[in-house]
Amino acid sequence: MEKIVSLCKRRGFIFQGSEIYGGLAGTYDWGHFGLALKNNIKNSWWKKFVDSRRDMYGIDAAILMRQEVWQKAGHVENFADLMVECEKCKKKFRADLIEENKCEECGGKLGEAKQFNMMFATKVGASEDSSAISYLRPETAQGMFVNFKNTVDAFHPKLPFGLAQIGKAFRNEITPRDFLFRQREFEQMEIEYFVRPPETAHSYEIRNDTKVRKEEEKEEWEKYFEYWKDEMMEWMEEVGIDMSKVHDIDIAKEDLAHYSKRTTDFEFEYPFGQKELFGLAYRTDFDLKNHGLDYVDEEEGKKITPHVIEPTFGVDRAVLALLLSVYTEDTSTSLSAGDKDGEARTYLKFKPNIAPVICAVSPLLKNKPELVEYANTKVFAPLKTEFGRVIWDDNGNIGKRYRRQDEIGTPFCIVVDFDTLEDNTVTVRDRDTGNQERVKVEELKNYLKNKIN
Numbered sequence: 001m002e003k004i005v006s007l008c009k010r011r012g013f014i015f016q017g018s019e020i021y022g023g024l025a026g027t028y029d030w031g032h033f034g035l036a037l038k039n040n041i042k043n044s045w046w047k048k049f050v051d052s053r054r055d056m057y058g059i060d061a062a063i064l065m066r067q068e069v070w071q072k073a074g075h076v077e078n079f080a081d082l083m084v085e086c087e088k089c090k091k092k093f094r095a096d097l098i099e100e101n102k103c104e105e106c107g108g109k110l111g112e113a114k115q116f117n118m119m120f121a122t123k124v125g126a127s128e129d130s131s132a133i134s135y136l137r138p139e140t141a142q143g144m145f146v147n148f149k150n151t152v153d154a155f156h157p158k159l160p161f162g163l164a165q166i167g168k169a170f171r172n173e174i175t176p177r178d179f180l181f182r183q184r185e186f187e188q189m190e191i192e193y194f195v196r197p198p199e200t201a202h203s204y205e206i207r208n209d210t211k212v213r214k215e216e217e218k219e220e221w222e223k224y225f226e227y228w229k230d231e232m233m234e235w236m237e238e239v240g241i242d243m244s245k246v247h248d249i250d251i252a253k254e255d256l257a258h259y260s261k262r263t264t265d266f267e268f269e270y271p272f273g274q275k276e277l278f279g280l281a282y283r284t285d286f287d288l289k290n291h292g293l294d295y296v297d298e299e300e301g302k303k304i305t306p307h308v309i310e311p312t313f314g315v316d317r318a319v320l321a322l323l324l325s326v327y328t329e330d331t332s333t334s335l336s337a338g339d340k341d342g343e344a345r346t347y348l349k350f351k352p353n354i355a356p357v358i359c360a361v362s363p364l365l366k367n368k369p370e371l372v373e374y375a376n377t378k379v380f381a382p383l384k385t386e387f388g389r390v391i392w393d394d395n396g397n398i399g400k401r402y403r404r405q406d407e408i409g410t411p412f413c414i415v416v417d418f419d420t421l422e423d424n425t426v427t428v429r430d431r432d433t434g435n436q437e438r439v440k441v442e443e444l445k446n447y448l449k450n451k452i453n
Ligand code: GAP
Pocket: 138, 139, 140, 141, 171, 173, 180, 181, 182, 183, 184, 186, 187, 188, 190, 276, 277, 278, 279, 310, 312, 313, 314, 315, 316, 317
């Protein structure tokens, strides 16, 4: 973890929030490459779960919502963790994360556990009375439920259908820790998938003059629960998360969130333990019922309250799990000439479509104007226009540039040398193997396109 945190800072991926004032715990700022990586992850998610489907509607709801939303959703009452305070140094801890019954900091005695609501309260407008209270949303989900009617009225979707949203969520975590894992401000990618309620969803047969449900049939929510479990795993694999470190765990009844009847967590083997990465919940009709929302079912000719399957993904945990999956240290000496200096090589083995940078372009020597001119106008400019995620790198010698690009996870480094001026070919060096090949400048775009897809 330390190596990854330090690489993220050194290479401009992720910085501690408010760092110059000593840092604000549980917040992080995203630098150029971290942001590119995060955007690629979000785009891959949106492409798979929204753009490629006919049954999904995107939404971007306001972060501030009326307090009634959180009252009806049960969060004002239930969105709390048990907290204990050290009687000596006053430090606070989450009761369920305490290993021994004494203060982790000073060894002092811990007081009684109390409920601590994790929502950030704020006030909207100039009024001081309690009607002005609002909360920074602790989940993006409610922004979708409260727009259920708007979506149905605007698009007239048939069941099953879903709403999808990517956006910030805020939780006043008692003990933010483990880098991106437990933050106070983070991002979620969530789907609320609406299916027929159990009583209308299955077929019946008449046995001994009685109407009975066909035995082999699963409830509608059960079928979609399994379906979304597979979809979630497929996306994790597509994005490059190491699936050998992912485990699906059914959450025990007593540990379920207040809205869930069944939850499967996908846990990841982080260096600090096997913990939650993403989750899949059967939220029943809990939210729509509480908000008083229903749906006119044309087939049944009556109002019904759909049930909800919720696949939820933390963007930041996706980034963390991916960084841990692709971080590679290579001590092999099989790299090509000019590409080794005897040191262990660190590289991020991102898939090219997820990597923050697709390729770096370098003139072999930065003090040779003819190389710089060629590299800039004939290679860098057209590739930059085509792919966007292309960078210019002429700092230090070639070996140093490769090391730097390896740490950023750039799959290809393109070098313009003196032969280029003669034959219009460049060297393309592969991040993972260190192999180099000559490619014609006019074929570079297609060469890269083929590698990316
Ligand atoms: N709408 C359901 C919901 O919010 P959750 O399991 O509480 O469910 C969903 O959160 C996902 O958000 C988690 O699986 C995790 O990836 C991410 N997440 C939750 N709390 C987080 C935190 N404090 N820091 C970073 N990510 C977090």
